[in-house]
Amino acid sequence: MKIAIPVNEMRVEAEVCVSFGRAPYFLFYDTESRETEFIPNPAAAAQGGAGIKAAQAIVDGAANVLLTVRSGENAAEVFHAAKIMVYKTTKVTAKENIDEFEKGQLAQMTHFHAGFHGKI
Amino acid sequence: MRIAVLSGKGGTGKTFVSVNLAVTAKNAVYIDCDVEEPNGRLFFKPQNIKEDEVHTLLPRLFEEKCIGCRKCVDLCRFNALSLIKNKPIVFQEVCHSCGACSLVCPTGAIYEVERPIGVVESGFYGTVQVVTGILNVGEASGVPVIRNALKAENAEKKTMIIDCPPGSACTVMESVQTADYCVLVVEATAFGLHNFKMVYELVTLLKKPCGIVINKGDHVYAQLESFCKENNIPVLCRIPYKEKLARIGARAGIACEEDEETGEQFLALLEKIKGEVEK
Structure with missing residues (x-):
């Protein structure tokens, strides 16, 4: 299984970024091989539709699961269509949240906030 | 004047x-x-x-014509399209009706419909x-x-x-x-x-x-x-x-x-x- 997490820095001990769409990097963690990979978020500086573009990067990275502080409803629609499960983080660092997830301690996200864009 | x-x-x-x-x-x-x-x-x-x-225009898809080439998704500067399972999906509130997706589509799979606003x-x-x-x-x-x-x-x-x-x-x-x-x-x-x-x-x-x-x-x-x-x-x-x-x-x-x-x-x-x- 592949887990994706928005992070502030390119290390496993990095803090989970409070924004999904505008996070600087995404961490991908493979639960079988225990390998990690970091990619820059292509939507970090997008003018609009950042959540959609960021979600696309998660889909393209072939993640099965996303651990995040929050997510917008457009991104949620992408995850739903791509059958990616979204879980809410409870700890500060990416590593801590991976451990929590593997212990089955994280709950699925039920609330997705409305978009901030397109309301000009 | x-x-x-x-x-x-x-x-x-x-x-x-x-x-x-x-x-x-x-x-x-x-x-x-x-x-x-x-x-x-x-x-x-x-x-x-x-x-x-x-009206404003909104892209729609002829699914059978789409080859999943992703050109429309990559071109959209408003990020109003995403590619899931090789098919684009449209986010209508994010779309600015510029029509670029239908222009760039190599197979004519994208057409535009009018939406009253x-x-x-x-x-x-x-x-x-x-x-x-x-x-x-x-x-x-x-x-x-x-x-x-x-x-x-x-x-x-x-x-x-x-x-x-x-x-x-x-x-x-x-x-x-x-x-x-x-x-x-x-x-x-x-x-x-x-x-x-x-x-x-x-x-x-x-x-x-x-x-x-x-x-x-x-x-x-x-x-x-x-x-x-x-x-x-x-x-x-x-x-x-x-x-x-x-x-x-x-x-x-x-x-x-x-x-x-x-x-x-x-x-x-x-x-x-x-x-x-x-x-």
Whole structure:
């Protein structure tokens, strides 16, 4: 299984970024091989539709699961269509949240906030 | 002659100035571009109304033609498309109707459909043609409705009064784009001056000549006066606060028809604007 997490820095001990769409990097963690990979978020500086573009990067990275502080409803629609499960983080660092997830301690996200864009 | 009336801050008297200017000019077209909350029509109560629906375009997919090449998704600068299981999905609130996706599609799998987003009403108040742009509630952008409202072109070279939305965003830029002159309605307060500076910057950027009308301008607000002096902005008119005007406004009356002094003031204002445009 592949887990994706928005992070502030390119290390496993990095803090989970409070924004999904505008996070600087995404961490991908493979639960079988225990390998990690970091990619820059292509939507970090997008003018609009950042959540959609960021979600696309998660889909393209072939993640099965996303651990995040929050997510917008457009991104949620992408995850739903791509059958990616979204879980809410409870700890500060990416590593801590991976451990929590593997212990089955994280709950699925039920609330997705409305978009901030397109309301000009 | 196309005169745009704008203000930055809401509630300074754009509609008051626009409606009275149109009535004073008699042979005029009044266009309400404040499409989220058009209220000029409350004063005019226009007759013989014709309605035109305004549409925007939205991409749709012929699934069997799509080869999942992703060109549309990568090209969309608004990120309104995503590719899931090799098929694009469209986010309609994010789409700006630019049509690039259908142009770039190599197999002609994307076509565009019309989606209604508002209406443009046109009617008459005596000799004044009253055009009102109305955006449907919940729609994200009023720009297409404004564009259609401004198309109410007149062959007879009537005076056109464009009642702009508040603020200095895209909708305001769209509204003033074709204007020959901009009238900035200002309130003589710190808040009024702050927002006036923003629209002043906007019209300067668009290279539009402008002048100001100070509404409820009984007292002198020194900062406003010195800002106008420094930047050579003509003060076209000062409308004093009068309880009578407030009463007329509250029952949706037209002040220049009911109050002689106001009538004379708007006549003088219109002449001044004509003079400024001819400069």
